[in-house]
Amino acid sequence: MNEAKKCAIFYVSDGTAITAETVGRSLITQFTGIDFIEKRLAFINDPETAQGAADIIQNTPSDYQPLVVNTVVDIKLRKIIHSAGGLKLDPFNRLLRRIEKTLGIKSDPGVGRTHGMSDSGSYNDRIEATNYALSHDDGVNLNLHKADIILLGVSRSGKTPTCLYLALHYGLKAANYPITDEDLDRMRLPNDVMMHKDKLYGLTIDPFRLSQIRSERRPNSRYAELRKCQKEVSDAEVIYQGKQIQFLNTTHTSIEEISGKIMIALDLNKRLY
Amino acid sequence: MNEAKKCAIFYVSDGTAITAETVGRSLITQFTGIDFIEKRLAFINDPETAQGAADIIQNTPSDYQPLVVNTVVDIKLRKIIHSAGGLKLDPFNRLLRRIEKTLGIKSDPGVGRTHGMSDSGSYNDRIEATNYALSHDDGVNLNLHKADIILLGVSRSGKTPTCLYLALHYGLKAANYPITDEDLDRMRLPNDVMMHKDKLYGLTIDPFRLSQIRSERRPNSRYAELRKCQKEVSDAEVIYQGKQIQFLNTTHTSIEEISGKIMIALDLNKRLY
Structure with a gap:
């Protein structure tokens, strides 16, 4: 052999x-x-x-x-x-x-x-950005004026780890806004989010994978039902498209790649001439 | 010229x-x-x-x-x-x-x-570890049995960013325990922390720098007073030394270096023979 x-x-x-x-x-x-x-x-x-x-x-x-x-x-x-x-x-x-x-x-x-990577952002910028990401996680306590980027997505689509990675590595202030059932019913995002349109970036995910992830957290819940996941993902994508918000599927994409693509899309690659 | x-x-x-x-x-x-x-x-x-x-x-x-x-x-x-x-x-x-x-x-x-770095831990391990770090930040909701590592330190000594880095990069479950005024008065840590002694690692920081960081968050507070910072840092170090807990000064150390040194100290470098 x-x-x-x-x-x-x-x-x-x-x-x-x-x-x-x-x-x-x-x-x-x-x-x-x-x-x-x-x-x-x-x-x-x-x-x-x-x-x-x-x-x-x-x-x-x-x-x-x-x-x-x-x-x-x-x-x-x-x-x-x-x-x-x-x-x-x-x-x-x-x-x-x-x-x-x-x-x-x-x-x-x-x-x-x-x-x-330790010089990608100064130490203080990175700590400050990490604190920002933590205090602007899941749409709470929104101070979006200070954000460099605002990630959109349904629950468990990968917003939080991506925000933390952007903060820890690049010192970027990344907030996230979870798209709620209410937003999906109205098929629109709140005005105080839409007013920062140039900072918005959407995440999406394969509904089967989403259902699996949600099931691990809340087994047998309506939250984790495949049909609900399919509807949420599809509606979120319609909202992104309707408002020309760039978005990315995170299902088979590493955190590094997601972060890299967002930085290019929003032109956040700062160190240039 | x-x-x-x-x-x-x-x-x-x-x-x-x-x-x-x-x-x-x-x-x-x-x-x-x-x-x-x-x-x-x-x-x-x-x-x-x-x-x-x-x-x-x-x-x-x-x-x-x-x-x-x-x-x-x-x-x-x-x-x-x-x-x-x-x-x-x-x-x-x-x-x-x-x-x-x-x-x-x-x-x-x-x-x-x-x-x-994207393969340092599998994607799922990293997401799971990040969720763990977030839900075990600042000593709340402690489930330390599942932790790979428990970082100790006074408030603002660098525990949270380090835990998040260890999670996002290496898929390590990192909890943190903030040393409280009560612990410092008693000059000991709670039993449910000490029972995980082999997972404990302490952070310390220059008191002047600590006072500066705390002043940015709460100007003119007792929390930020230099004398209080000096006392807290010195007492925390005495606790570490008394219990033979390894510790590191974060003042001039990048998040990557802190994480690297902790992994070596606790022998968390997993991928080996």
Whole structure:
């Protein structure tokens, strides 16, 4: 019998290893039929922790091929890690040399830590935006004038996690407005929501999936009935279309993708010229 | 006068461009004294969007050097983007070839999209964990038996954003318990918290910063007084130390770093052998 190949992939970093993990995971998604195990080795920033990481890599079970994505900046520590063997994958070194050559400037490894997403918004903006999202969840306590974005959708269509992600990652103030039975009866949204039309974005979801999600929370309720879910979703989509509100189906879409698409649709990609 | 060099860095991807952005940002943090502007060009997945991206790159102001971090998989689309010029930075191609060689297996670009963090926990785990974090925020409605982690800290020490980050990114069920005045008077935590000692992790914060944060929320309150903040923080740290609860100062630490350190401390890095 032809056994699947096995790989152990290590994400080694002097910081959180989020960048190394992001890169490594992108690489391994390109290979099928391989049994991957992953291990994050974060905050490797002195000879002791580096030796600890090397020991872990060296103890990879012998039927696993070790791959080492290494974003540690300090050369001495890198050497300790590399002494453990395995395929060395450095996502940055060659690219840094190319940028240096093009710009005619040396990089300064003492300065930059590979902080990944942590600078997407300043820390304070992100905390403030998270507090905003929490206090403007489910349409309560609405102060929509301050919102960067207002997500619309029926209950359990994915509004809350998306708002929190936009806040935590990008420091965007995201409020959400749950479309109510009353709105659906009237087939319109309240004026104090519609007055912010340029900030509105709708979410929709497959009614079968919605019914399943609602059933987990309230089994055998009218709220979770498939027919009710179908009617709500269909009516919400009619409202979006009638008012030319852009919307997206969240059923098979990751939180990252939903957030990315909303930012493009509402032109919230701030850091540009 | 010696003007700063100027660069425009583009993150181009057929997905959310989170991976391209993570890599690109790690690269540019290594250069000081350069005026960087950034632009994310996400969901570039057909000739039209690729041409649109190429046009944007081509229109870079002439005093800016364009750098193009390109993670688009489709070769035809890559060519369209590269026709725009700029320094081409591909974080994956060479690393993929090296993995292929080591494993003796071809990569399958049709299979893997560069999803970045989106697979860190399954979508459902993450949504469920986010709901858990929201319903177990600020010590209300405690069902700590189900928690993967319980964060302790005085009010405004960073518990809520950290819990939400752990949930949204890693699908970890993170509850938080705010240390109350009553706990501080008694210098102990309630038994129903202490019985989960192996899940406890404390946050602390610089009292000056805490006073500042609280002042923004409730100006001139006793709650925000520096002396009260100093006393609360110092007492909370004594409680942590007395019970050998690991803790971390959040004052100068990003949400990602806090989360990463907690996961290591509580051994919550699940994906391992």
